[in-house]
Amino acid sequence: MAMIEERPIGFGRLKRKEDPRFIRGQGTYVDDVTLPGMLHGAVLRSPLAHARIVSIDASAALAHPKVRGVITGKDLEAQKLAWMPTMSYDTQAVLATDKVRFQGQEVAFVIADDRYAARDALELIDVEYEPLPAVVNARKALDADAPVIRDDKDGQTDNHIFDWEAGDKAETDAVFARADVVVSRDIIYPRCHPAPLETCGAVADYDRVSGHLTLWTTSQAPHAHRTVYALVAGLPEHKIRVISPDIGGGFGNKVPIYPGYVCAIVASIVTGKPVKWMEDRSENLTSTGFARDYVMHGGIAATRDGKILAVRTDVIADHGAFNATAQPTKYPAGFFSIFTGSYDLEAAYCAVHGVYTNKAPGGVAYRCSFRVTEAAYLIERMVDALALELGTDPAELRLKNFIRPEQFPYENKTGWTYDSGDYETAMRKAMEIAGYDELRREQAEKRAKGELMGIGLSFFTETVGAGPRKHMDILGLGMADGADLRVHPTGKAVLGISVQTQGQGHETTFAQIVAEELGIPPEDIEVVHGDTDRTPFGLGTYGSRSTPVSGAAAAVVARKVRDQARLIAAGMLEASPDDLEWEKGRFSVKGDPEQGKTIQEIAMAAHGAADLPEGIEGALEAQTVYNPPNLTFPFGAYICVVDIDPGTAQVKVRRFIAVDDCGVRINPMIVEGQIHGGLAEGVGIALMELIAFDEQGNCLGGSFMDYLIPTALEVPEWELGETVTPSPHHPIGAKGVGESPNVGSPPAIVNAVIDALYEPYGVSHIDMPMTPARVWAAMQGRPEPPQ
Amino acid sequence: MQVTLTVNGDEVTSEIEPRLLLVHFLRDTLGLTGTHWGCDTSNCGACVVLMDGEPVKSCTVLTAMAGGHEVRTIESVERGDVLDPVQQGFVEEHGLQCGFCTPGMIMTARALLDRRAGGEPLTDAEIREAISGQICRCTGYTNIVKAIRWAADQEAAPAGGR
Numbered sequence: 001m002a003m004i005e006e007r008p009i010g011f012g013r014l015k016r017k018e019d020p021r022f023i024r025g026q027g028t029y030v031d032d033v034t035l036p037g038m039l040h041g042a043v044l045r046s047p048l049a050h051a052r053i054v055s056i057d058a059s060a061a062l063a064h065p066k067v068r069g070v071i072t073g074k075d076l077e078a079q080k081l082a083w084m085p086t087m088s089y090d091t092q093a094v095l096a097t098d099k100v101r102f103q104g105q106e107v108a109f110v111i112a113d114d115r116y117a118a119r120d121a122l123e124l125i126d127v128e129y130e131p132l133p134a135v136v137n138a139r140k141a142l143d144a145d146a147p148v149i150r151d152d153k154d155g156q157t158d159n160h161i162f163d164w165e166a167g168d169k170a171e172t173d174a175v176f177a178r179a180d181v182v183v184s185r186d187i188i189y190p191r192c193h194p195a196p197l198e199t200c201g202a203v204a205d206y207d208r209v210s211g212h213l214t215l216w217t218t219s220q221a222p223h224a225h226r227t228v229y230a231l232v233a234g235l236p237e238h239k240i241r242v243i244s245p246d247i248g249g250g251f252g253n254k255v256p257i258y259p260g261y262v263c264a265i266v267a268s269i270v271t272g273k274p275v276k277w278m279e280d281r282s283e284n285l286t287s288t289g290f291a292r293d294y295v296m297h298g299g300i301a302a303t304r305d306g307k308i309l310a311v312r313t314d315v316i317a318d319h320g321a322f323n324a325t326a327q328p329t330k331y332p333a334g335f336f337s338i339f340t341g342s343y344d345l346e347a348a349y350c351a352v353h354g355v356y357t358n359k360a361p362g363g364v365a366y367r368c369s370f371r372v373t374e375a376a377y378l379i380e381r382m383v384d385a386l387a388l389e390l391g392t393d394p395a396e397l398r399l400k401n402f403i404r405p406e407q408f409p410y411e412n413k414t415g416w417t418y419d420s421g422d423y424e425t426a427m428r429k430a431m432e433i434a435g436y437d438e439l440r441r442e443q444a445e446k447r448a449k450g451e452l453m454g455i456g457l458s459f460f461t462e463t464v465g466a467g468p469r470k471h472m473d474i475l476g477l478g479m480a481d482g483a484d485l486r487v488h489p490t491g492k493a494v495l496g497i498s499v500q501t502q503g504q505g506h507e508t509t510f511a512q513i514v515a516e517e518l519g520i521p522p523e524d525i526e527v528v529h530g531d532t533d534r535t536p537f538g539l540g541t542y543g544s545r546s547t548p549v550s551g552a553a554a555a556v557v558a559r560k561v562r563d564q565a566r567l568i569a570a571g572m573l574e575a576s577p578d579d580l581e582w583e584k585g586r587f588s589v590k591g592d593p594e595q596g597k598t599i600q601e602i603a604m605a606a607h608g609a610a611d612l613p614e615g616i617e618g619a620l621e622a623q624t625v626y627n628p629p630n631l632t633f634p635f636g637a638y639i640c641v642v643d644i645d646p647g648t649a650q651v652k653v654r655r656f657i658a659v660d661d662c663g664v665r666i667n668p669m670i671v672e673g674q675i676h677g678g679l680a681e682g683v684g685i686a687l688m689e690l691i692a693f694d695e696q697g698n699c700l701g702g703s704f705m706d707y708l709i710p711t712a713l714e715v716p717e718w719e720l721g722e723t724v725t726p727s728p729h730h731p732i733g734a735k736g737v738g739e740s741p742n743v744g745s746p747p748a749i750v751n752a753v754i755d756a757l758y759e760p761y762g763v764s765h766i767d768m769p770m771t772p773a774r775v776w777a778a779m780q781g782r783p784e785p786p787q
Numbered sequence: 788m789q790v791t792l793t794v795n796g797d798e799v800t801s802e803i804e805p806r807l808l809l810v811h812f813l814r815d816t817l818g819l820t821g822t823h824w825g826c827d828t829s830n831c832g833a834c835v836v837l838m839d840g841e842p843v844k845s846c847t848v849l850t851a852m853a854g855g856h857e858v859r860t861i862e863s864v865e866r867g868d869v870l871d872p873v874q875q876g877f878v879e880e881h882g883l884q885c886g887f888c889t890p891g892m893i894m895t896a897r898a899l900l901d902r903r904a905g906g907e908p909l910t911d912a913e914i915r916e917a918i919s920g921q922i923c924r925c926t927g928y929t930n931i932v933k934a935i936r937w938a939a940d941q942e943a944a945p946a947g948g949r
């Protein structure tokens with residue numbers, strides 16, 4: 001293993017422990033699990049966005065020689081399982097009983113001997129629908145004549161879900177009223193989809209004799225899922241084992257519980273056999289957790305000389321047919337109120353209105369800490385809009401308004417306490433890497449020749465690592481995470497964590513955290529994750545919470561073990577614990593460094609036959625639950641350079657510079673990899689990806705032919721830089737990074753395109769994705785074409 | 788129907804449904820789960836294997852069409868205990884995260900390097916072109932390009948080679 005010389009143990013560019021199995025094709029993803037006698041399930045889905053179910057006739061399917069059963073909503077209703085709770089205290093149909101409410105909704109579940117037969121049998125089920133008018137446009141969802149989608153809910157007479165606000169409206173309006181300059185924009189953050197390369201699925205194995213259910217599933221939150229299954233299905237929680245094996249990417253898509261999982265469980269209980277259900281790609285894109293879909297009206301107020309005073313916004317949030325978003329309970333619009341961004345403001349106010357539409361339910365936090373992405377997009381677009389209005393350079397405008405380092409911890413106007421930051425340094429670093437002034441000169445030259453080049457900036461501040469349990473829970477489960485650490489007699493260790501990897505490399509970085517704290521080499525530390533029987537409880541991996549919450553738990557539990565080790569070493573060395581000095585991996589007597597015991601020797605003694613000091617029972621192990629005192633606030637400065645073909649309106653991202661500050665970096669190689677990946681997703685969102693619908697509610701983004709994901713040809717070679725501002729309250733000063741690039745990159749790309757087009761064409765805004773058709777229409781001064 | 792093909796050097800004969808896709812034959816019938824599946828429309832390349840040395844999307848090949856041909860999957864890339872330079876390159880350059888696209892990427896890269904007769908230089912643009920039929924949702928591609936370049940350099944080095 002590659003080791004950096006000065007730091008033989010702990011943090012650094014360690015090669016990943018996960019790689020050896022993946023490069024050999026020896027990962028175990030859910031679809032790789034095959035059990036003896038296993039049956040296969042497939043879901044029949046609604047072709048209509050809104051319709052009453054008149055009848056379902058499954059007799060022909062049941063007559064198929066390879067079909068073992070068909071489950072419908074009526075069957076589930078008899079078991080009180082037709083509906084399940086969402087992560088947001090709403091309900092969602094497992095299989096439709098009364099109506100279908102979006103195209104792709106689950107209507108029946110076929111169980112057959114193999115995957116092909118299961119799919120064949122779907123064609124044999126006859127469902128009669130009575131079509132109803134569909135609500136597709138969120139802006140029209142609250143119209144008086146809009147059909148009511150959720151007539152299943154007592155007292156629901158319209159499509160309204162929630163109203164939520166943050167900040168001070170009166171104060172903000174007053175600042176706007178007296179400001180020299182006010183700019184407003186209608187900005188849509190369109191519906192997109194995390195689309196991990198592995199789709200969602202499960203293998204359910206119910207043992208009728210013992211009553212044990214083992215569920216292999218694509219879950220980013222196996223413990224939370226186990227609890228929900230216990231509550232929904234009435235299965236005793238200690239008899240449910242959720243295993244989330246290797247996961248082929250999650251990005252928030254694998255946080256919710258999907259009807260297919262529940263159907264697989266029911267099917268296994270009914271048949272007494274293991275049942276596998278894997279969705280196909282169009283099922284993934286049309287029915288599982290989408291992201292964003294925020295229709296925003298934003299305003300920014302400033303003085304004539306460019307001091308930003310206030311921001312405000314009003315948002316319609318499209319949650320689809322069921323409110324299946326996964327946000328902390330008190331935050332129905334997630335952490336959107338961080339839309340004040342990185343600027344020192346006098347006032348801010350936002351209001352968010354959640355509505356139902358006849359579209360797939362959600363939305364999930366796609367590589368995002370609960371709507372931080374929408375928030376960062378809005379503020380960074382508004383700041384650029386202001387720069388246009390004032391005729392100021394967007395970099396200068398940002399530098400002028402940043403929260404200054406000495407203002408941290410900084411309390412913003414919507415109630416967040418930013419932990420630490422040094423924004424100017426990061427911004428200047430990005431400008432230096434980009435060669436900002438030189439780029440501006442190049443742009444001027446090109447413009448003179450009629451070429452279209454744009455330079456776009458964004459500077460984001462995130463709030464991640466949810467969260468302090470007194471403020472944050474999901475379905476009543478506090479957002480803390482556990483860790484347990486056992487050091488074996490020979491000094492090798494096993495760390496159990498409640499979060500898990502979907503590609504982030506936890507098996508490596510969490511071993512590094514313990515290595516750093518205990519001085520045990522990372523290769524001697526096994527990280528166990530993704531199995532509820534073998535790991536402590538916690539809420540899982542999403543919203544960049546792994547490092548801020550679970551990473552802290554790993555450090556804390558290692559420190560607890562170290563404290564025990566000190567006592568044991570003191571006994572072994574016949575010294576007072578206070579007289580011992582710790583250098584990585586060894587306690588020695590102060591002033592007599594020869595006299596010492598390594599952590600491995602201490603581990604052996606902890607399990608040995610000799611007497612142990614008072615207070616030590618034996619063994620060397622500890623447990624902890626980490627309840628974060630605050631969130632962490634990573635930030636970054638991004639610069640994007642685009643070229644636009646004036647003939648085709650094709651946008652090409654030529655360069656992308658990302659300077660991220662995520663606090664202390666455990667493994668810089670992995671951090672950089674995370675940033676690369678999120679940037680590519682940002683390019684997809686900004687230029688290519690869209691889950692669109694026609695007026696009848698037909699999904700137009702239901703395959704990779706229609707939902708375009710960047711390939712190696714659409715993205716540049718990423719240029720990264722870093723600054724390090726540790727989080728003051730995190731045990732190792734780390735902040736989390738996974739979602740930063742996805743949060744920060746879309747506004748930089750849009751700002752670059754507008755920067756290219758504003759002068760020659762007067763284009764001041766284009767909604768994402770900025771496809772050639774949309775950019776072309778904007779250049780012609782025409783309204784955007786429908787997608 | 789009956790089909791006979793060579794998979795990773797071994798001849799296999801199997802009774803199959805005529806419509807069985809090669810990806811399912813490899814995964815479900817032979818248990819070679821290193822080849823993955825990621826889309827319905829032949830866009831993602833998670834399923835890439837080599838057929839007679841050329842990368843093909845095994846979700847778009849009927850098993851029957853592979854009859855009489857030689858198929859190689861990720862499971863055959865390591866020789867004995869020695870990793871292929873492409874595999875090593877992915878580790879060295881952090882060319883993978885969740886690992887789901889990795890087998891397909893490695894197979895394509897292997898074919899690309901095999902096609903370079905005398906180890907002539909390979910540009911990044913050529914590497915990007917070669918993997919452009921495949922999606923990686925995690926890495927943003929920069930490190931995949933570096934990984935393949937690492938392997939190319941390794942194989943071009945006088946002391947290196949396979």
Ligand code: FES
Nearest residue numbers: 825826831832846
């Ligand atoms: S599975 Fe997507 S291309 Fe074959």
Ligand code: FES
Nearest residue numbers: 884888923924925
């Ligand atoms: S590593 Fe996850 S899709 Fe490529």
